[in-house]
Amino acid sequence: MVIKVGDTVKSGDVIAEIETDKATMEVEAVDEGVVEALLVAEGAEGVAVNAPIARLSGGGTASTPQSPVSGPATIAPQMGEPENGIAPLSPGGGGPAPANAVMKGASQGADAELPAGTEMIKTTVRDALRDAMAEEMRRDADVFLMGEEVAQYQGAYKVSRDLLAEFGERRVIDTPITEHGFAGLGVGAAMAGLKPIVEFMTFNFAMQAIDHIINSAAKTLYMSGGQIRSSIVFRGPNGAASRVGAQHSQDYAAWYASVPGLKVVAPYDAADAKGLLKSAIRDPNPVVFLEHEMVYGTEFDVPDVADWLVPIGKAKVRRVGLHVTLVAYSRMVGFALQAADALAVEGIETEVVDLRTLRPLDHDTVVRSVMKTNRLVTIEEGWGPMGVGAEIAARVVDQAFDYLDAPPVRVCQEDVPLPYAANLEVLSLPSVAKIVAAAKAVCYR
Amino acid sequence: MARQSASKPKAVAISPAHPDKAALLDFCRSMLLIRRFEERAGQLYGMGLIGGFCHLYIGQEAIAVGMQAAKGDGDQVITGYREHGHMLAAGMDPKGVMAELTGRAAGVSRGKGGSMHMFSTAAGFYGGHGIVGAQVSLGTGLALANRYRDDGKVAFVYFGDGAANQGQVYESFNMAELWSLPVVYVIENNQYAMGTSVERSSSETHLHKRGISFNIPGAEVDGMDVVAVREAGKMAAEHARSGKGPFILEMKTYRYRGHSMSDPGKYRTREEIDAVRKTRDPIEHLQERLETLDFADEAQIKAIDAEVKAIVADAAEFARTTPEPNPAELYTDVYLETVP
Incomplete structure (x- = not known):
C-alpha cells in the first residue's frame, strides 16, 4: 500500500502495488479525493479481484481492477496478462473449469514406480x-x-x-x-x-x-x-x-x-x-x-525423492473405469478428470489416460484401455483436423477395430482461429461439458 | 579495423607474409583436388549416378583452401550446401564424399544425407546445411559452446551472398558481438544467389559492411588469391580467438558452373564467365606464382594434377561400385538410445 489515511490522491497516482505469482504491478487511482480509510492491510495476501482496498472522500472507492490487464511493457512483453493466471486473486472469468490460480489439482491414479510411504x-x-x-x-x-x-x-x-x-x-x-x-x-x-x-x-x-x-x-x-x-x-x-x-x-x-x-x-x-x-x-x-x-x-x-524421473514415452492411467476411455494430455487431463467425476454421478465409469508423451506415443496403453471399455473419446486443445485425436483414433481403429462399440469421438478446438470475446472463446475451446456430452454419446446415453 | 570496410579488392591492408614453398605446393594440390573432384561429380551427375541437387565449388577453391590454412586445431567449420570443397580442404576422404554423392553406405553420412548434408565430427566439419542461412545461427552456436567452455576454439562460418540477406544472419551477428563470441563469418560472394545478382538483390552490395550496425569489423578479400585468403583468415581468426568477438570476411569470388546442375544459366553471359576464367582463375593464378617464385615448373604441376586425377578416378570408381545402404538402415539414426 503506497497511500495512508489523510493523503490526497489524484487520478493517476499510484495507490498500491500488487504482487501475483507471475508479476508485480502498480494500481493507479481513477478518482480524486482524500484517503479516508484503508480497507486492506499492508502486505495482505489473497485479496480477491474487485475487493475494495481503500475509501476516498467524495464517494469514490478505489478497488483492485477487475481485469489487471496492462500494457505489454509492464508485465510480459508481447502478451497481455491473462486475468485468471494471477494466483492470489480469484479467477475472473466464466471458463469451464477453474484450472488456474492456486488450486489443488486432481491427480488420481498412483504411479506404480513410487515406493509406498513416499512423502x-x-x-x-x-x-x-x-x-x-x-x-x-x-x-x-x-x-x-x-x-x-x-x-x-x-x-x-x-x-x-x-x-x-x-x-x-x-x-x-x-x-x-x-x-x-x-x-x-x-x-x-x-x-x-x-x-x-x-x-x-x-x-x-x-x-x-x-x-x-x-x-x-x-x-x-x-x-x-x-x-x-x-x-x-x-x-x-x-x-x-x-x-x-x-x-x-x-x-x-x-x-x-x-x-x-x-x-x-x-x-x-x-x-x-x-x-x-x-x-x-x-x-x-x-x-x-x-x-x-x-x-x-x-x-x-x-x-519427495532425491532424483524424481518420469520416463518419456509412457502414458499414465489416471482413473480406472469400465465404460469409456478418455484420452488427453496437458491441461485437458484436468478437464477429463472433472468430466469423469460428473459422469460417475450418472453411472458412467470412465477411464482417463494421460498421454504425457506425444512422441513416442504410448499406443499400447490407449489400445489396452479401449479393448476394455470399447469406447473412445479423445481430447485436445488444438484443432481436430490432422490432429492428435485423429492419430489416436486411426491407431485404435487399426489395432482394436473389433473391440469398438461406437465410433471414436474427438473433442477439440472448433475449426476457427481462437476468438477474443469471452463467450466466443468458451464456445471455441474444449470444456468439461463438451467432454461429458461426447462420453455420453459414445455410450449411447 | 572497421575502416578496412572501405577498401577495395587486392588493396586490403593485409601483410603478405612470404609463403613457404611447401605451403604453396600444398595449396596447389588441394585446389586441384577440389576442381578435379567437382568436374568428376558433374560427370557422374550427367550419367545419372548422382541424384537431386548438386552444387559445385569450381572457381571458389581458393577460399576453402586458404581458410583451412588459417584454422587452428579443434576449430570448427560449418557451411551451406556448396560444401564439397570445404570437406576436401578439411582432409576428408574423397571416396567417402563421392560415395555420399552416389548415395552409398560408405558415404560420409551413410548415404542418408546426399550432396547438401555431409558432416564429419572427426574433421570438425559441422555440415553441410540445406536451408540458406541456417548455418549462420548454428555456427554462432558452435562459437557459443566455445565461449561456454572457454576452450580457445574458433568457429568458421561460411555463407554466400544470397544467405547474406537472411534475417537470422543478423540475429546471429547481434548475439555474436553482444557476447563476444569467437566466430569468423566468411561470406563467399560469388556474385549470384542462384540467378539473382548481388546488385539485383542487395541494397548494400559491399557485404563486409553488413556488420557495421552491430559493431562487427569486416574486410573485403580477393577470394581468387589463396594467399590473400589465408592472410585475411589468420587475421580474422586471431581477432576472434583473442576475445574481441566476431569478424566478417567478404571473399570476392566467382562460380564457373551453374548454381546447381539444373541451372539454365540465362542470367549471365558466356563471355562474363570466360573472362573470369581467363583473368582471375585461382588455380592458374597460384601456378603462375609457383613458377615465378621458381617453386615448381610446369612439369611438376602436371605431376600434381596427374596424382590428383588418379585420386579422383579412384573415388569415382569406388562411389560407383560400393553398395547402397542396407534397407534396415532406413530406420537407424532417427533417435539416439537414451542412457539413463
Whole structure:
C-alpha cells in the first residue's frame, strides 16, 4: 500500500502495488479525493479481484481492477496478462473449469514406480519445472538455459525464478527477442556437445524458430549418419492461455508430434512436469516440452525423492473405469478428470489416460484401455483436423477395430482461429461439458 | 579495423607474409583436388549416378583452401550446401564424399544425407546445411559452446551472398558481438544467389559492411588469391580467438558452373564467365606464382594434377561400385538410445 489515511490522491497516482505469482504491478487511482480509510492491510495476501482496498472522500472507492490487464511493457512483453493466471486473486472469468490460480489439482491414479510411504510435497507446476532445471544444472555442467527474460526478469512466467542467482549469467542467458536466431544458436551449441534448454516465452513465438527445431535439430542425426547429435530441450507454454487472441493461443502438439527425430512431451501435473523435464534434459535427442500457462500456478503432490524421473514415452492411467476411455494430455487431463467425476454421478465409469508423451506415443496403453471399455473419446486443445485425436483414433481403429462399440469421438478446438470475446472463446475451446456430452454419446446415453 | 570496410579488392591492408614453398605446393594440390573432384561429380551427375541437387565449388577453391590454412586445431567449420570443397580442404576422404554423392553406405553420412548434408565430427566439419542461412545461427552456436567452455576454439562460418540477406544472419551477428563470441563469418560472394545478382538483390552490395550496425569489423578479400585468403583468415581468426568477438570476411569470388546442375544459366553471359576464367582463375593464378617464385615448373604441376586425377578416378570408381545402404538402415539414426 503506497497511500495512508489523510493523503490526497489524484487520478493517476499510484495507490498500491500488487504482487501475483507471475508479476508485480502498480494500481493507479481513477478518482480524486482524500484517503479516508484503508480497507486492506499492508502486505495482505489473497485479496480477491474487485475487493475494495481503500475509501476516498467524495464517494469514490478505489478497488483492485477487475481485469489487471496492462500494457505489454509492464508485465510480459508481447502478451497481455491473462486475468485468471494471477494466483492470489480469484479467477475472473466464466471458463469451464477453474484450472488456474492456486488450486489443488486432481491427480488420481498412483504411479506404480513410487515406493509406498513416499512423502509428497505440494508444489506448483511452475516450481516443479524450475526445480527440475535447477537439479539438472547442478548435476551436469553442460546444461544451461537460454531465452527471453529467463535471467534478470526471472522468467516471463517466473518458471526460471532464482536460477540466475544460483548459476550465474554464463548458464542462465537472457537473449534478445530473436527466436529464429537463438534457437539456431542453441542447436549449434548442442551439436558441439552442450545440453541447452531453450525457453520460448510461448510456443506461438517458436514458429519463428521452427526451421531450426525441425530441419536442424530433428533431422541432422539422420542426415549425418548418426554423427551429429542435438541433446536439447525446447520448452515453454503451449496452447490457449486466456483472452489473448488467436496469435497467442495455439496448441502445437500435433505439429511437432508428426516429426521423426523429435520427442514431444506434454505433462499435466507437477510431478510429471518435474520428472519428465529432468528426463528430457538428459535425453540425447531433441525434445519439445509443451507446458501450459493455465496450469503453472496449480499445486500438486510431487514425490519427495532425491532424483524424481518420469520416463518419456509412457502414458499414465489416471482413473480406472469400465465404460469409456478418455484420452488427453496437458491441461485437458484436468478437464477429463472433472468430466469423469460428473459422469460417475450418472453411472458412467470412465477411464482417463494421460498421454504425457506425444512422441513416442504410448499406443499400447490407449489400445489396452479401449479393448476394455470399447469406447473412445479423445481430447485436445488444438484443432481436430490432422490432429492428435485423429492419430489416436486411426491407431485404435487399426489395432482394436473389433473391440469398438461406437465410433471414436474427438473433442477439440472448433475449426476457427481462437476468438477474443469471452463467450466466443468458451464456445471455441474444449470444456468439461463438451467432454461429458461426447462420453455420453459414445455410450449411447 | 572497421575502416578496412572501405577498401577495395587486392588493396586490403593485409601483410603478405612470404609463403613457404611447401605451403604453396600444398595449396596447389588441394585446389586441384577440389576442381578435379567437382568436374568428376558433374560427370557422374550427367550419367545419372548422382541424384537431386548438386552444387559445385569450381572457381571458389581458393577460399576453402586458404581458410583451412588459417584454422587452428579443434576449430570448427560449418557451411551451406556448396560444401564439397570445404570437406576436401578439411582432409576428408574423397571416396567417402563421392560415395555420399552416389548415395552409398560408405558415404560420409551413410548415404542418408546426399550432396547438401555431409558432416564429419572427426574433421570438425559441422555440415553441410540445406536451408540458406541456417548455418549462420548454428555456427554462432558452435562459437557459443566455445565461449561456454572457454576452450580457445574458433568457429568458421561460411555463407554466400544470397544467405547474406537472411534475417537470422543478423540475429546471429547481434548475439555474436553482444557476447563476444569467437566466430569468423566468411561470406563467399560469388556474385549470384542462384540467378539473382548481388546488385539485383542487395541494397548494400559491399557485404563486409553488413556488420557495421552491430559493431562487427569486416574486410573485403580477393577470394581468387589463396594467399590473400589465408592472410585475411589468420587475421580474422586471431581477432576472434583473442576475445574481441566476431569478424566478417567478404571473399570476392566467382562460380564457373551453374548454381546447381539444373541451372539454365540465362542470367549471365558466356563471355562474363570466360573472362573470369581467363583473368582471375585461382588455380592458374597460384601456378603462375609457383613458377615465378621458381617453386615448381610446369612439369611438376602436371605431376600434381596427374596424382590428383588418379585420386579422383579412384573415388569415382569406388562411389560407383560400393553398395547402397542396407534397407534396415532406413530406420537407424532417427533417435539416439537414451542412457539413463
